[in-house]
Amino acid sequence: MQSPDGLPKNIVLIGLMGCGKTTIGRKLQGMLGYPMVDTDQLIEEKAGMTIPEIFARRGEQSFRELESAVLNELSAPNAPRRIIATGGGIIGRKHNRRLLSSLGYVVWLQAPVDVILQRTARNRDRPLLQTDNPREKIEKLLIERSPLYHQIADLELETAGLETEEIACGILESARYHFAAKP
Numbered sequence: 001m002q003s004p005d006g007l008p009k010n011i012v013l014i015g016l017m018g019c020g021k022t023t024i025g026r027k028l029q030g031m032l033g034y035p036m037v038d039t040d041q042l043i044e045e046k047a048g049m050t051i052p053e054i055f056a057r058r059g060e061q062s063f064r065e066l067e068s069a070v071l072n073e074l075s076a077p078n079a080p081r082r083i084i085a086t087g088g089g090i091i092g093r094k095h096n097r098r099l100l101s102s103l104g105y106v107v108w109l110q111a112p113v114d115v116i117l118q119r120t121a122r123n124r125d126r127p128l129l130q131t132d133n134p135r136e137k138i139e140k141l142l143i144e145r146s147p148l149y150h151q152i153a154d155l156e157l158e159t160a161g162l163e164t165e166e167i168a169c170g171i172l173e174s175a176r177y178h179f180a181a182k183p
């Protein structure tokens with residue numbers, strides 16, 4: 001499929017909490033002029049609760065079920081082109097990884113643990129980090145999840161020290177090159 005902006009498919013943002021998926025997704029929406037969706041926001045709409053409320057009242061497994069359901073919906077045939085920001089744990093399930101890969105150009109946003117800690121300390125809306133030792137939790141998740149992010153990433157991008165504008169421009173340039181090489 002050809003497209004005038006050189007991006008025939010969705011852009012999918014993956015990576016650990018605090019790497020900037022939601023922020024960069026919004027930036028790309030402003031630059032590309034087509035909609036961005038965030039799986040976390042769709043989950044909250046579906047559940048009628050915030051993410052901390054879902055974790056507290058129903059537990060993480062229930063959150064993961066909702067996450068998979070939302071991803072299935074985004075994968076419907078003939079769904080419009082979008083920028084898709086995901087939650088950091090969406091890659092845990094094999095079926096989710098398969099869907100994400102087929103949805104489009106998958107970008108793994110990265111940041112060092114110190115930067116993640118700094119960025120995520122600004123609010124309390126990430127239940128997995130509401131522990132006595134969030135650093136330990138981030139390090140553990142990074143070890144567990146990095147191979148899974150790597151499995152499906154078309155692009156791996158270090159974000160520390162970069163402005164959001166630079167990151168978004170870098171993604172667009174790489175995506176266009178990717179689709180030009182593999183139409």
Ligand SMILES: Nc1ncnc2c1ncn2[C@@H]1O[C@H](COP(=O)(O)OP(=O)(O)O)[C@@H](O)[C@H]1O
Binds near residue numbers: 023
């Ligand atoms: N490149 C960046 N430079 C500085 N701060 C950033 C950058 N990307 C994201 N942030 C900040 O980090 C925090 C977490 O970003 P967010 O987009 O919510 O991450 P994610 O969706 O991956 O969890 C936000 O406060 C955001 O403004």
Ligand SMILES: O=C(O)C1=C[C@@H](OP(=O)(O)O)[C@@H](O)[C@H](O)C1
Binds near residue numbers: 022040051
């Ligand atoms: O890493 C995770 O398992 C999670 C990441 C969060 O999204 P962000 O990565 O956007 O913070 C959110 O989906 C939920 O709190 C669980």
Ligand SMILES: [Mg+2]
Binds near residue numbers: 021085087
């Ligand atoms: Mg987010």
